[in-house]
Each structure stands twice: as structure tokens, then as C-alpha cells.
Amino acid sequence: MAQRFFVPVVLPADPDCSVLRDAVVDVGPDGRITYCGAASAAPSITENVACSVLPGILTPGLVNTHAHSPMTILRGIGGDLPSMARRQNVIWPTEARMRARDARAGMLLGCIEMLRYGVTTSAEMYAHAEELVEAALEAGSRVLVAPAYINRPGIDWYSEIKAIGKWIDADGLRFGPGDRIELCYGPHSAYTLPTQALHVTAEESAGRGALVHIHLAETVDEDLAQRWEHGSTIQLLQKTGLLKGRLLAAHAVHLSDNDIRLLAESGTGVAHCPGSNAKLAAGMAPLHALRSASIPVGLGTDGPVSSDDLDLWEEARLAMMFSRLSMSDPLALTAKDAFLMATAGGAAALGRTDIGALRPGNWADMTHIDVDGPYFAAGLDVADEQLLANLMWAAGSRAVKDVWVAGEPVVVNGETVRVDRIAAQRALADATTRIR
Incomplete structure (x- = not known):
């Protein structure tokens, strides 16, 4: 099913490193991005589109x-x-x-x-x-x-x-x-x-x-x-x-x-x-x-x-x-x-043009950043340079909340959803004991 994400801030990773405010990202049923831009300019959608409102920041994976x-x-x-x-x-x-x-x-x-x-x-x-x-x-x-x-x-x-x-x-x-x-x-x-x-x-x-x-x-x-x-x-x-x-x-x-x-x-x-x-x-x-x-x-x-x-x-x-x-x-x-x-x-x-940026035609590999933390205490209503600085210097991986690959959720609320992390850790512990 096609998806539409409403996000306060989107960082599409275009050459200018734009900061899009009040933005929309559309993902087609094939897992590729069909639109990334201002919500005011987004194309009309049909009833077969799942809509989600994401607080915070959306970036490429x-x-x-x-x-x-x-x-x-x-x-x-x-x-x-x-x-x-x-x-x-x-x-x-x-x-x-x-x-x-x-x-x-x-x-x-x-x-x-x-x-x-x-x-x-x-x-x-x-x-x-x-x-x-x-x-x-x-x-x-x-x-x-x-x-x-x-x-x-x-x-x-x-x-x-x-x-x-x-x-x-x-x-x-x-x-x-x-x-x-x-x-x-x-x-x-x-x-x-x-x-x-x-x-x-x-x-x-x-x-x-x-x-x-x-x-x-x-x-x-x-x-x-x-x-x-x-x-x-x-x-x-x-x-x-x-x-x-x-x-x-x-x-x-x-x-x-x-x-x-x-x-x-x-x-x-x-x-x-x-x-x-x-x-x-x-x-x-x-x-x-x-x-x-x-x-x-x-x-x-x-x-x-x-x-x-x-x-x-x-x-x-x-x-x-x-x-x-x-x-x-x-x-x-x-x-x-x-x-x-x-x-x-x-x-x-890597010589790839289909990943690394949120643009039409690319795979919808996306990371949702939670701004409910001390690293974003000033909120999102700050200058673009300050927002990027808070993300790269202060927040980083601690603020990652949700992740999609080809439009499919793989991390929800900080935890993987396709595999059991605890079971994977136990399996690795057993393997480590065998080889050392």
C-alpha cells in the first residue's frame, strides 16, 4: 500500500542540504519515494494511501x-x-x-x-x-x-x-x-x-x-x-x-x-x-x-x-x-x-544513485529522529544551522526512533520488529563461546 508521511522537518540530503519545514514524503507500494517536499505542494491522495503523522525529523537512512x-x-x-x-x-x-x-x-x-x-x-x-x-x-x-x-x-x-x-x-x-x-x-x-x-x-x-x-x-x-x-x-x-x-x-x-x-x-x-x-x-x-x-x-x-x-x-x-x-x-x-x-x-x-537521499525514484530508506530529548531542548523552531548542529553533534544514534527500508518498517520505537534482538544476542553469545 502507498504511504504518506507528514513531518515537521525533513532533511532530504540534497546537494544544498535543505531543511524542509512542514513537509510530506510519499512512498509508493513498490517501496520507492514518489514525492518529497512541502505539504502545501503535495499531490492529492486517494483512499488507498496510509497516512502517518511523525513528530520530529525524517532523514534518509x-x-x-x-x-x-x-x-x-x-x-x-x-x-x-x-x-x-x-x-x-x-x-x-x-x-x-x-x-x-x-x-x-x-x-x-x-x-x-x-x-x-x-x-x-x-x-x-x-x-x-x-x-x-x-x-x-x-x-x-x-x-x-x-x-x-x-x-x-x-x-x-x-x-x-x-x-x-x-x-x-x-x-x-x-x-x-x-x-x-x-x-x-x-x-x-x-x-x-x-x-x-x-x-x-x-x-x-x-x-x-x-x-x-x-x-x-x-x-x-x-x-x-x-x-x-x-x-x-x-x-x-x-x-x-x-x-x-x-x-x-x-x-x-x-x-x-x-x-x-x-x-x-x-x-x-x-x-x-x-x-x-x-x-x-x-x-x-x-x-x-x-x-x-x-x-x-x-x-x-x-x-x-x-x-x-x-x-x-x-x-x-x-x-x-x-x-x-x-x-x-x-x-x-x-x-x-x-x-x-x-x-x-x-x-x-558506492556508486549508487537510488539510496542516500529522499527524492522521487529512490528507495524509501528512512530514519525518524525523536526530538523529545535534551539534545533538542530548544525544539525545532530554530535556525537550520542550529538544528543540524543539534542533530550531528548532540543527538546522533540516541535519538533514532523508527526506521524503514524500501518503505517497510524495520525499527519501531527503537526496537527491531522483524527479528528478536534478545534471541540474536543469545545466539551470538553461544557462538562466541565456541570459537574463543
């Missing part, structure tokens, strides 16, 4: 551009170790003991956590991809799944790449209710794969128009051999053809001016993960330079082992703070900028 959400099962381990030692000595050995159902349990709880935070889309890189898809569909999330592959004993990267292609050929690049699932390629990084694997990935993904999701220049010491041989990891990706297709670069911390130029010319999207970068002391990404080069930049939480939560509002706050510190400029990244990075900017980084 947030877009998490880089996550390993099944790692909720590993949350808290190795947090005080250096990045490479943490991976090699703690994370990878523990992951080797995980079974498919463990990854599913981790992904389901990760989806629940993100939905309750108003994050409706996440770009996931992990193994056991079929189980990730099952969990996302159960929770009602929208997910871009990149089955991860790496050059390690027992893992045949060539077969992994070919399997992704067969899956896309069988089910399509996007599938599921409301096109909730998009399949991608997930080469872990240049330093964990031979150059030939990057060549094959470029060829296979380009032929299918698929996104390639890869870690890029995260730490200063991870890709020394690649930099020595090719000048930089980005130059290596250019040589292998990966810059010619759809590419999502996670982290992108240690970049030269030439690297940034190559990324800009190729249209590569960047997933900026300030929380993970800070916790792991990986460095401070050149966010100002990336944005100045018109590179599409979204926000990412990384995995729950790297940043411990899946709260994209927190990443937005960290992005603002770190950008201001690095530039010694309190206007380096504003609340408006951060809001757009968490929504439309994230969609652009």
Missing part, C-alpha cells in the same frame, strides 16, 4: 561504506595490540575457527545494531557471504556484500573470484525484496594478494559492472613491497585495471598528491573510517584533500573489532573533530558536510 559486521562475534579481542599483530596473532586465527552459522549470527546482530542506529545500508567485506545475505534479508537491511578473498593457505583466490561471478550471473547484481542485496568483489588488499589476483578481479568485475571493495593504504607499513615496486598502491591498482571500474577504497590514509589525483580521475569512492584509523593509530586520512579533489567520500565504521561499534553518527562526529584538528580550522568539516557524508556522500562512494 545512513550509509555505512565499510564494515565487517559479522565481527560482532569478535568484539573486544586484541584491542590493545598493534594493527598487524592483532590481525595475524588474534583475529585471523580466531576467524579460522568460525563456521558459517557463526558468521550468520554475527551479521544478524550487526544488522540489528545498525538498524537501531538508523543505518539502513552497509558495504560488507567478509567470508561466508551467503550466510551474510541470509542474515541481512532476515533483519531487513540493505547490504552490498563483497565476499572477501586473500592469499593464504587453504584459500584459492582464483576460485573465490570465479564463484562471485557465477553468483552474480545466477542471481543478478542486485536482488531480494527492494533490491536489498548487491553483490561485489572483495579483494582484501594489495598486500594480501598477488598482482595477478588484482588483474583477474578487474576483468571479472568490469564485465559485470560490479563494485570492487578493497582496503587501501590503511597503515604506513602494510604495503611496503607494493610501494617499492610500483611507486604506490594506487599506481598498482591503475596498472591492474582496477581504477577503470567501480572501486571503493576503504581507509585511504597514506596517499600522495599523485595518488589523490589518480583516485579523482578514476571516480573511485572512498570509505573514510576515522574511528578505526584513530583506535589502530593508522593515521589521519587526508579528508580535506580528498573532498577538495571532488572524490566521493562516505563514512565507514570498519569492523566491531577495529572501532567496537557500528554507529555511523559517531563516525560523523569524529570526522568533524579530526578534520578540524588536522586543518586547524573550525569550519573544515561542518555539521552539514558530515550529514551529507553519512547519507548521499556514502551512496555516491
Whole structure:
């Protein structure tokens, strides 16, 4: 059934970051937006439209551009170790003991956590991809799944790449209710794969128009051999053809001016993960330079082992703070900028035009913000800049009340409605006991 929402304030996440007052959002029976604008200009409706009056603010669902959400099962381990030692000595050995159902349990709880935070889309890189898809569909999330592959004993990267292609050929690049699932390629990084694997990935993904999701220049010491041989990891990706297709670069911390130029010319999207970068002391990404080069930049939480939560509002706050510190400029990244990075900017980084903004034709992925709290004590009748500041600096995930994906309610009054959160937490606890 078609739906109409009457809302005091709508933030559609258009390029101007408009603040619409006394607004209406219409959703068709297919789960796509048909109108977003002033109530006074809204089209007339028929009797077959369900009308709802929402107090507060309606925004697009947030877009998490880089996550390993099944790692909720590993949350808290190795947090005080250096990045490479943490991976090699703690994370990878523990992951080797995980079974498919463990990854599913981790992904389901990760989806629940993100939905309750108003994050409706996440770009996931992990193994056991079929189980990730099952969990996302159960929770009602929208997910871009990149089955991860790496050059390690027992893992045949060539077969992994070919399997992704067969899956896309069988089910399509996007599938599921409301096109909730998009399949991608997930080469872990240049330093964990031979150059030939990057060549094959470029060829296979380009032929299918698929996104390639890869870690890029995260730490200063991870890709020394690649930099020595090719000048930089980005130059290596250019040589292998990966810059010619759809590419999502996670982290992108240690970049030269030439690297940034190559990324800009190729249209590569960047997933900026300030929380993970800070916790792991990986460095401070050149966010100002990336944005100045018109590179599409979204926000990412990384995995729950790297940043411990899946709260994209927190990443937005960290992005603002770190950008201001690095530039010694309190206007380096504003609340408006951060809001757009968490929504439309994230969609652009993923190469998606059907999510991240409330506009006709887009999926009705929406987040309802409750303003009955101390962070909105001044109410909604304030200047637009103050309203955005209160949302991004003070309220964040604490104020999320209701969430829809493709027009379907997935969170009501702060709780998931498609899955039992308590049961999911218990299932994860059991899985955690088995693998540690």
C-alpha cells in the first residue's frame, strides 16, 4: 500500500542540504519515494494511501561504506595490540575457527545494531557471504556484500573470484525484496594478494559492472613491497585495471598528491573510517584533500573489532573533530558536510544513485529522529544551522526512533520488529563461546 508521511522537518540530503519545514514524503507500494517536499505542494491522495503523522525529523537512512559486521562475534579481542599483530596473532586465527552459522549470527546482530542506529545500508567485506545475505534479508537491511578473498593457505583466490561471478550471473547484481542485496568483489588488499589476483578481479568485475571493495593504504607499513615496486598502491591498482571500474577504497590514509589525483580521475569512492584509523593509530586520512579533489567520500565504521561499534553518527562526529584538528580550522568539516557524508556522500562512494537521499525514484530508506530529548531542548523552531548542529553533534544514534527500508518498517520505537534482538544476542553469545 502507498504511504504518506507528514513531518515537521525533513532533511532530504540534497546537494544544498535543505531543511524542509512542514513537509510530506510519499512512498509508493513498490517501496520507492514518489514525492518529497512541502505539504502545501503535495499531490492529492486517494483512499488507498496510509497516512502517518511523525513528530520530529525524517532523514534518509545512513550509509555505512565499510564494515565487517559479522565481527560482532569478535568484539573486544586484541584491542590493545598493534594493527598487524592483532590481525595475524588474534583475529585471523580466531576467524579460522568460525563456521558459517557463526558468521550468520554475527551479521544478524550487526544488522540489528545498525538498524537501531538508523543505518539502513552497509558495504560488507567478509567470508561466508551467503550466510551474510541470509542474515541481512532476515533483519531487513540493505547490504552490498563483497565476499572477501586473500592469499593464504587453504584459500584459492582464483576460485573465490570465479564463484562471485557465477553468483552474480545466477542471481543478478542486485536482488531480494527492494533490491536489498548487491553483490561485489572483495579483494582484501594489495598486500594480501598477488598482482595477478588484482588483474583477474578487474576483468571479472568490469564485465559485470560490479563494485570492487578493497582496503587501501590503511597503515604506513602494510604495503611496503607494493610501494617499492610500483611507486604506490594506487599506481598498482591503475596498472591492474582496477581504477577503470567501480572501486571503493576503504581507509585511504597514506596517499600522495599523485595518488589523490589518480583516485579523482578514476571516480573511485572512498570509505573514510576515522574511528578505526584513530583506535589502530593508522593515521589521519587526508579528508580535506580528498573532498577538495571532488572524490566521493562516505563514512565507514570498519569492523566491531577495529572501532567496537557500528554507529555511523559517531563516525560523523569524529570526522568533524579530526578534520578540524588536522586543518586547524573550525569550519573544515561542518555539521552539514558530515550529514551529507553519512547519507548521499556514502551512496555516491558506492556508486549508487537510488539510496542516500529522499527524492522521487529512490528507495524509501528512512530514519525518524525523536526530538523529545535534551539534545533538542530548544525544539525545532530554530535556525537550520542550529538544528543540524543539534542533530550531528548532540543527538546522533540516541535519538533514532523508527526506521524503514524500501518503505517497510524495520525499527519501531527503537526496537527491531522483524527479528528478536534478545534471541540474536543469545545466539551470538553461544557462538562466541565456541570459537574463543
